[in-house]
Amino acid sequence: MAASSAVPRASVENSRSERMYPLVLCICRVVLAVTQFSVAYDTYLSFADLSVLNENSFDTPLSSIADTKTLYEWVPVMPSGDSIVKNYGKNQLFNYFIIRVIHFLHGNITSLLIYPASITLAFMVILSLYDLFEIYQTRYSKAKLQETGYWLHLVLFTASIALIILQAVILLFESGGISHMEVLYPFLFAYNSGQNSHKMLLKIGAGSLKRGLVASVIFNLGSLVPDTYLLLVKTLQPLRLYIIVNSMKIACGMTVVAAFIMGCIVRYYVGAGVDPKLMGDKTTLNIWKHNQLINVNDIYPTTQWTLDNNISNSAYIEADYTHLPVLDLPKYITSRVNRTTKHFTRIQGAGLEVPEFFARMEDTEDKMRPLIRAKSINVYSFVQNSFGHALHVLKVFLYVVSFVGLSSLSFGSFSFLLVLRRHKLLLYINVLVDAFAVVVHLCNMIMVRYPMEGSEFFCNIKEYIPAGSGATFEAMAIYAWMCRASQLFKLVHGIAAVLALLSIGNIGVLYMLWK
Known part of the structure; x- marks a missing residue:
């Protein structure tokens, strides 16, 4: 009698442990996803605070600025003491173009901070809800649910990796571009003290926020650790190293695609600038x-x-x-x-004398x-x-x-x-x-x-x-x-x-x- 009661008790404990294991991973996934979103949102607010205007304030593309009638009297010019020649940095139209390029990069950065973080959070919530459904349901075939869950994990995991790589490459390059222009053209930025306080000027400070950008990318990657572990566990052990190596190939290809998109962006504003x-x-x-x-x-x-x-x-x-x-x-x-x-009028007399101008x-x-x-x-x-x-x-x-x-x-x-x-x-x-x-x-x-x-x-x-x-x-x-x-x-x-x-x-x- 005691032996027969021990078997159901052991099976109940095993079923509980089988449920607790994925449940803990779900909790870790959600916690990491919320953490990465919090870090990204905080950095987004700091970056958005650098601009008084939102990205919807500009309806003219960079390539049409020269053909758009507007007033440029407010546009700063390079101080005379810093000018190499008298007209160096005094072209207000081109200075306005640089300001617009800065806003263009700023808008891209804020978008890449909030959208990938939000999408990753949504993906992790979907995966967690599916895992909970798989744990507690009893009506459907467990094998079918596990197969569907594997492909769902794989698709959303790959999409998240692609978003994070795109975010990392473009985010870091464009933020570095703004920081570089802060050094080269400080007169085209506004200072917190109130100088150059025109609303079109971006505030100085993009360089100091670069740590927040890096942290956003790292935490976004960290939110995928539980799913990386789950995908590897579900793979045959001899193939795990093979999958890791070839996954790195795919990740490198995605990085190249991100570099291609960034190259298109550079060509856009360089082509407009000439x-x-x-x-x-x-x-x-x-x-x-x-x-x-x-x-x-x-x-x-x-x-x-x-x-x-x-x-x-x-x-x-x-x-x-x-x-x-x-x-x-x-x-x-x-x-x-x-x-x-003019030179012929200086000639005295009416001879065939060669003008001095031609001599x-x-x-x-x-x-x-x-x-x-x-x-x-x-x-x-x-x-x-x-x-x-x-x-x-x-x-x-x-x-x-x-x-x-x-x-x-x-x-x-x-x-x-x-x-x-x-x-x-x-x-x-x-x-x-x-x-x-x-x-x-x-x-x-x-x-x-x-x-x-x-x-x-x-x-x-x-x-x-x-x-x-x-x-x-x-x-x-x-x-x-x-x-x-x-x-x-x-x-x-x-x-x-x-x-x-x-x-x-x-x-x-x-x-x-x-x-």
């Missing part, structure tokens, strides 16, 4: 205006060819040389006729003018070529990184066929695929070198600027953004190297499975 109307580039505008081979309406349908005072006060090049024959032939001819007529240029201004023109042409050509190089580097990067991301995700996803089918033939095929993947990722490293080296050119731009001249404030801003983009290119280059190592390591894991 607009000649923003820079007060009268030379390029006149070239387009008088070149019959260019249909200006295809480039700028709403272009107004008269520049406002707030643009022309910071001319792209100090010397206005639109009278050059290659730029504006009518102006050049008129100028030469006027000068020739030699004794006037100091006439002697220096060719040098000034040549210097201006050199600067103009260098800056225009550098802008074209910047856009070309970004375009090549997007092409290359799209291939790197596609190849890494494809190789990583294919490896999981062995987990699903567990056929010995797939083991040999995976060895060949990983060997091919090593070659592909090495080629990816070589391809990424071009945008990486091309962007580092802008970090040392002062060494290449034509001697005796300097680039404008506007051009230096573009160069600074491109220099920072080199960090993104180095990230992709490093990921390609890691993917090659993971493919080599996966061959070793497959060998251990074969043995």
Whole structure:
């Protein structure tokens, strides 16, 4: 009698322990999810406090700022004591563009703080509710519920990882961009003391909040620890190392996708920033205006060819040389006729004497003018070529990184066929695929070198600027953004190297499975 009563008691205790184990994991999951959301929300409030305006206050895209009529009198300019030349940093339209770029990055950061944290919290709540339903239900097949729960865990876990990686890459890069501009352009930010208190100016302090951003990403990753453990426990022990290695391949591919999105963002504001109307580039505008081979309406349908005072006060090049024959032939001819007529009026008598103007240029201004023109042409050509190089580097990067991301995700996803089918033939095929993947990722490293080296050119731009001249404030801003983009290119280059190592390591894991 005592023995028969002991068996049900033992079975009851086992069933209780089976229920308590997943129940504890559910509680840990919810606690970690709420914690990460609290950290993200606190950092979100701190970041949102830097701006008086919300992100819905801007309805004009960055690419249309130069064609949008508004008042720029309030826009700060670089203090005279800090200016390299008299008009350095005095272009209020371009300064306004920088302010808008800062707000654009700020809006992205606040969105990436709150939305991934909220989605992760929702996913963890859904998984916890499903686990509770699986624990306490008695009507449905337990095997079917466990299989459904496994796939639900896998899908939501993968989606959460993708969101967190996207959050980490873009969040840290864009916050670093704002911190960098706080150092370069402090006059375009507001201080807590009340100086420069216009509502459009972002407050100083993004750099001090970077720890909060890192903490948000770390806590968001930490909330996935219970589900990582559950997924590994439900996998056969010999395949666990194999799954970890190939999951890292997928994670690297997701990081490359995040870098691609960040590259699109950089190309967006760099491409908008090289607009000649923003820079007060009268030379390029006149070239387009008088070149019959260019249909200006295809480039700028709403272009107004008269520049406002707030643009022309910071001319792209100090010397206005639109009278050059290659730029504006009518102006050049008129100028030469006027000068020739002026010198002929000085001739005394009516002989066939050669005018002094055609003999030699004794006037100091006439002697220096060719040098000034040549210097201006050199600067103009260098800056225009550098802008074209910047856009070309970004375009090549997007092409290359799209291939790197596609190849890494494809190789990583294919490896999981062995987990699903567990056929010995797939083991040999995976060895060949990983060997091919090593070659592909090495080629990816070589391809990424071009945008990486091309962007580092802008970090040392002062060494290449034509001697005796300097680039404008506007051009230096573009160069600074491109220099920072080199960090993104180095990230992709490093990921390609890691993917090659993971493919080599996966061959070793497959060998251990074969043995």
